[in-house]
Amino acid sequence: xxxxxxxxxxxxxxxxxxxAAVRRRDQGRRRVGRATRWxxxxxxxxxxxxxxxxxxAIPGAxxxxxTTTAPVGGSGSSSTRxxxxxxxxxxxxxxxxxxxxxxNSGAS
Numbered sequence: 001x002x003x004x005x006x007x008x009x010x011x012x013x014x015x016x017x018x019x020a021a022v023r024r025r026d027q028g029r030r031r032v033g034r035a036t037r038w039x040x041x042x043x044x045x046x047x048x049x050x051x052x053x054x055x056x057a058i059p060g061a062x063x064x065x066x067t068t069t070a071p072v073g074g075s076g077s078s079s080t081r082x083x084x085x086x087x088x089x090x091x092x093x094x095x096x097x098x099x100x101x102x103x104n105s106g107a108s
Contacts (some may be wrong), residue, residue: 060087
């Protein structure tokens with residue numbers, strides 16, 4: 001990216017103070033650009049590392065597959081978690097009930 005030329009004196013020589021200021025400005029812009037690039041690289045690497053860590057920590061996200069079925073509870077309800085920690089479909093689909101709906105707001 002080309003920057004405008006510094007103003008020149010009437011005898012067409014660059015003003016030394018302006019030239020020095022332009023040089024400092026250009027150096028500062030390069031430093032800020034480098035710092036920004038490093039920050040972006042660090043953010044992307046951190047995101048990838050956290051994503052891999054969370055994916056590894058989630059139960060059932062491993063490459064091993066399990067074929068266990070969900071155990072049925074003693075009270076007629078079914079459990080939705082197998083022994084591997086993965087979610088499984090219930091043994092019986094939910095049905096309709098004749099009870100009135102109940103809502104708890106949590107307020108006292």
